[in-house]
Amino acid sequence: MASFFIRRFGYTVITLFGLTLITFILTRVVPGDPARVAAGPQARQEQVEQIRKLYKLDEPIWVQYVTYMKNLLRGDFGKSLWSKRPVISDLAAYFIPTVELSLFASFLFLVFGIPIGIMSAVYRDTFIDHVVRLFALVGISFPVFMTGLVLQLVFYKILGWFPSGGRLDPFLIPPQRITGFYLLDSLITKNWPALLSSLHHIFLPGFTLALGSLAVISRMTRASFLEVFGQDYIFTARAKGLAERVVIFKHALKNAAIPILTVTGLQLGSLLGGVLLVEIIFSWPGLGSYAYTAVTVLDVNAIMAITLISGLVYTVINLFVDLMYGVIDPRIRYA
Amino acid sequence: MKKVTLLATLFVVFAVSVLGQVPREKTLIIATGLQPSTLDIGVGYEAAAINVNLVVYERLVRYSPGSVAVEPELAQSWKVSEDGKIWEFKLFPGIVFHDGSPCDAEAVAFSFQRVLAINLGPAWMFEPVEKVEAVDDLTVRFTLKRPYPEFLQVLANIFGTGIVSPTAVRAHATPEDPWAQEWLSTHMVGTGPYKFIEWIKGEHIILEKFENYWKGWANTKNNIERVIIRYITEPAVQKMLLEKGDVDIARHISVDDWELLKGYPEITLVEEPSMHATYLRFNCAAGPTADVRVRKAIRAAFDYAGMIQYVLRGHAIQMQGAAAIGLPCHNKALPIPAQDLELARKLLAEAGYPHGGFMLDYVYESGHEDRRRVGEILHACLAQLGIELRIIELPWPDLWERVCVPDPDRVPAIVANGWWPDYADVINYLYPMYHSSQWPPVAFNIGFYKNEKVDALLDAAATELDPAKRCQYLQEAQALIYEDCPDIDLYHLTTRVALRSWVKGYVYSPIYTEGFYLYDMWLEK
Numbered sequence: 001m002a003s004f005f006i007r008r009f010g011y012t013v014i015t016l017f018g019l020t021l022i023t024f025i026l027t028r029v030v031p032g033d034p035a036r037v038a039a040g041p042q043a044r045q046e047q048v049e050q051i052r053k054l055y056k057l058d059e060p061i062w063v064q065y066v067t068y069m070k071n072l073l074r075g076d077f078g079k080s081l082w083s084k085r086p087v088i089s090d091l092a093a094y095f096i097p098t099v100e101l102s103l104f105a106s107f108l109f110l111v112f113g114i115p116i117g118i119m120s121a122v123y124r125d126t127f128i129d130h131v132v133r134l135f136a137l138v139g140i141s142f143p144v145f146m147t148g149l150v151l152q153l154v155f156y157k158i159l160g161w162f163p164s165g166g167r168l169d170p171f172l173i174p175p176q177r178i179t180g181f182y183l184l185d186s187l188i189t190k191n192w193p194a195l196l197s198s199l200h201h202i203f204l205p206g207f208t209l210a211l212g213s214l215a216v217i218s219r220m221t222r223a224s225f226l227e228v229f230g231q232d233y234i235f236t237a238r239a240k241g242l243a244e245r246v247v248i249f250k251h252a253l254k255n256a257a258i259p260i261l262t263v264t265g266l267q268l269g270s271l272l273g274g275v276l277l278v279e280i281i282f283s284w285p286g287l288g289s290y291a292y293t294a295v296t297v298l299d300v301n302a303i304m305a306i307t308l309i310s311g312l313v314y315t316v317i318n319l320f321v322d323l324m325y326g327v328i329d330p331r332i333r334y335a
Numbered sequence: 336m337k338k339v340t341l342l343a344t345l346f347v348v349f350a351v352s353v354l355g356q357v358p359r360e361k362t363l364i365i366a367t368g369l370q371p372s373t374l375d376i377g378v379g380y381e382a383a384a385i386n387v388n389l390v391v392y393e394r395l396v397r398y399s400p401g402s403v404a405v406e407p408e409l410a411q412s413w414k415v416s417e418d419g420k421i422w423e424f425k426l427f428p429g430i431v432f433h434d435g436s437p438c439d440a441e442a443v444a445f446s447f448q449r450v451l452a453i454n455l456g457p458a459w460m461f462e463p464v465e466k467v468e469a470v471d472d473l474t475v476r477f478t479l480k481r482p483y484p485e486f487l488q489v490l491a492n493i494f495g496t497g498i499v500s501p502t503a504v505r506a507h508a509t510p511e512d513p514w515a516q517e518w519l520s521t522h523m524v525g526t527g528p529y530k531f532i533e534w535i536k537g538e539h540i541i542l543e544k545f546e547n548y549w550k551g552w553a554n555t556k557n558n559i560e561r562v563i564i565r566y567i568t569e570p571a572v573q574k575m576l577l578e579k580g581d582v583d584i585a586r587h588i589s590v591d592d593w594e595l596l597k598g599y600p601e602i603t604l605v606e607e608p609s610m611h612a613t614y615l616r617f618n619c620a621a622g623p624t625a626d627v628r629v630r631k632a633i634r635a636a637f638d639y640a641g642m643i644q645y646v647l648r649g650h651a652i653q654m655q656g657a658a659a660i661g662l663p664c665h666n667k668a669l670p671i672p673a674q675d676l677e678l679a680r681k682l683l684a685e686a687g688y689p690h691g692g693f694m695l696d697y698v699y700e701s702g703h704e705d706r707r708r709v710g711e712i713l714h715a716c717l718a719q720l721g722i723e724l725r726i727i728e729l730p731w732p733d734l735w736e737r738v739c740v741p742d743p744d745r746v747p748a749i750v751a752n753g754w755w756p757d758y759a760d761v762i763n764y765l766y767p768m769y770h771s772s773q774w775p776p777v778a779f780n781i782g783f784y785k786n787e788k789v790d791a792l793l794d795a796a797a798t799e800l801d802p803a804k805r806c807q808y809l810q811e812a813q814a815l816i817y818e819d820c821p822d823i824d825l826y827h828l829t830t831r832v833a834l835r836s837w838v839k840g841y842v843y844s845p846i847y848t849e850g851f852y853l854y855d856m857w858l859e860k
Contacts (some may be wrong), residue, residue, distance in 0.1 A: 032732025036739065044459050045777055051455070083372045084455070085520050093536040149571065157575050164576055170539050170563045171362075280568045285537025289370075289568060298732040
């Protein structure tokens with residue numbers, strides 16, 4: 001197991017190194033002068049040069065890369081050309097809300113998606129199955145921005161049950177910062193109004209973001225379980241008179257888990273893509289709008305940082321999924 | 336058990352939805368799509384920060400609500416030496432910063448010294464300033480390198496002019512960051528009627544009434560205790576919030592939604608022409624458009640009425656010359672062009688292209704749908720003259736790379752380009768865009784336009800202290816520029832602000848377009 005882990009970890013490090021190299025080169029060779037964009041159209045040439053020097057954009061690209069990597073290893077992503085602040089402080093502000101929203105959405109699609117899929121498989125071709133399949137079809141077919149706007153229209157404008165967006169009621173003081181996650185911080189500090197307000201605010205965007213993945217997971221779970229239900233060992237288990245609960249959760253679940261785990265990993269990664277639109281619709285102060293601005297103003301350091309963080313999240317998820325394969329199916333460890 | 340879980344879940348959702356409501360009387364909520372990159376008054380140089388800068392910071396002078404006339408703000412009076420190089424401003428007494436420290440002449444001098452030392456963003460406007468110093472507690476003196484007739488206009492502009500608390504700066508300065516740029520990028524300490532409370536990035540900025548505001552509150556109708564500026568990128572969401580009354584002002588409503596909101600009696604819609612100008616800039620130094628007759632032919636061929644009606648759907652006015660209508664020294668005698676295909680054909684024939692027969696590139700910035708559709712209109716108009724137009728969309732950094740190069744042969748024939756003035760003076764349009772010293776890569780004369788007479792007039796206007804003479808120079812320059820046709824002066828977009836009718840006292844500012852004079856506003860709920 002240890003050598004499997006070390007091997008996979010090594011691949012992850014190589015992938016991330018490759019990502020830094022490719023992204024760095026791309027951000028430096030695309031058309032556009034970041035120093036000029038940062039200085040603004042009216043800036044004098046002297047001001048542009050000052051910015052170029054300040055951000056070391058006047059050095060050869062390989063020198064810039066070496067300097068960047070040295071700083072990166074110390075956790076320094078450089079300064080943003082847009083906000084003129086260290087990128088890490090911008091990331092701290094924008095990344096945590098995105099992670100919180102993504103985790104909440106993951107929680108929703110895992111907690112609801114797998115049981116719904118199992119239920120659909122167990123009650124195959126019944127009314128429940130048809131409803132679940134219809135729900136999955138709608139969930140997969142609806143683009144995330146459409147879902148967001150419809151949910152907002154119904155639950156904010158018409159019913160008034162949920163706020164239109166934001167992370168917390170602006171009339172409330174945010175919970176004391178411990179982790180940066182409002183839900184967690186308000187829970188730790190027992191700030192109940194903030195906890196309720198954060199839950200209230202995260203529900204619609206979280207559900208919007210989760211819906212597509214929830215549909216995919218439930219479909220995959222259903223298919224996977226149906227396949228397992230047809231296996232001889234399930235017939236044996238049932239013939240032995242085991243309770244259906246035991247058959248499902250002890251015998252079927254572990255065998256059906258590999259494809260579900262694969263899809264879960266992919267869906268967790270894809271949340272990072274969908275979160276951008278959800279953040280815009282629900283005015284969620286996350287990485288999406290920051291990434292959009294960074295790209296439009298050619299904020300090279302911010303683009304690098306966002307790409308690396310996203311890449312890191314993606315590779316860590318993949319690493320985790322790979323390791324889980326090994327845990328679930330020991331044959332994979334030794335392959 | 337399952338039923339209990341379901342009911343519990345529903346109860347939590349319901350409780351959360353009900354308990355989340357908090358009364359918000361005496362709070363003004365503004366929805367805007369623009370979030371500033373920084374709050375540092377010495378660095379920020381973007382429209383997004385105007386709303387907070389206008390009420391948290393104060394300048395020596397400001398633009399009067401609803402006009403471009405300059406009036407006192409922190410300075411009660413000022414005088415300028417005969418040679419125009421020494422400006423002295425006398426401050427009102429008793430002004431205090433939000434941190435309690437006094438705002439005196441030293442503080443004013445410190446703020447400008449900070450902008451000059453940082454030398455970013457708005458600093459270019461203060462390039463003529465040689466030094467700024469406090470003469471006594473209430474008198475601050477600017478010594479200029481040369482006469483700077485528009486200096487008062489520059490001081491009234493929103494960028495780099497707000498006076499920041501030296502105490503706050505010094506308290507947060509470090510050896511690596513002597514001007515506390517990092518701290519001031521997320522905090523504000525000014526003298527304005529509202530003080531900065533918090534900025535949750537991407538979500539909102541909260542301001543609160545400053546009880547010790549030096550002008551006092553007794554003589555105003557203002558009852559706004561708190562201001563929340565919410566960043567709502569999606570215009571459809573802004574509309575929804577406004578309809579529900581969850582925001583009081585929506586600053587970015589789409590054209591379609593604007594029409595729909597016209598039916599709501601409880602919503603007030605304010606629409607005024609802005610000073611923003613959109614041009615089609617010709618390459619005057621290379622290709623067919625180097626010939627003034629070709630440029631004039633294209634100007635004559637363009638369908639202006641169609642542009643205003645179909646592209647802009649009435650939310651713009653056609654320009655008259657290169658400077659904004661309504662500015663002092665704008666040349667009102669200039670013709671407003673209209674489509675004349677006969678004239679266009681005649682001019683083309685004179686230029687040696689009786690049947691057109693050439694292709695031009697038209698470049699515009701991504702995201703500007705209006706400019707794309709202007710390109711389509713131009714394409715259709717030029718097709719009638721036998722000219723093919725290739726429409727190219729580029730993101731801003733790419734577009735800048737393409738047009739801001741010293742070699743005219745590499746620059747596209749036509750570039751759609753917008754211009755926001757920093758201050759309300761015609762020279763802020765003419766000098767950067769038409770003076771030959773401003774050719775790329777130096778500045779914004781991207782069409783390589785050069786007319787020595789225009790240069791001389793602009794140079795004279797740049798130092799002329801007699802307002803009448805200066806106006807004459809600027810108006811002559813506008814006429815010459817119109818005659819040389821280095822661009823097609825297209826339109827001024829309107830600014831649209833939608834307010835709940837309970838918001839009172841709002842006056843549109845043609846120059847602080849994103850801003851609100853909150854001290855003069857109140858709520859009647």
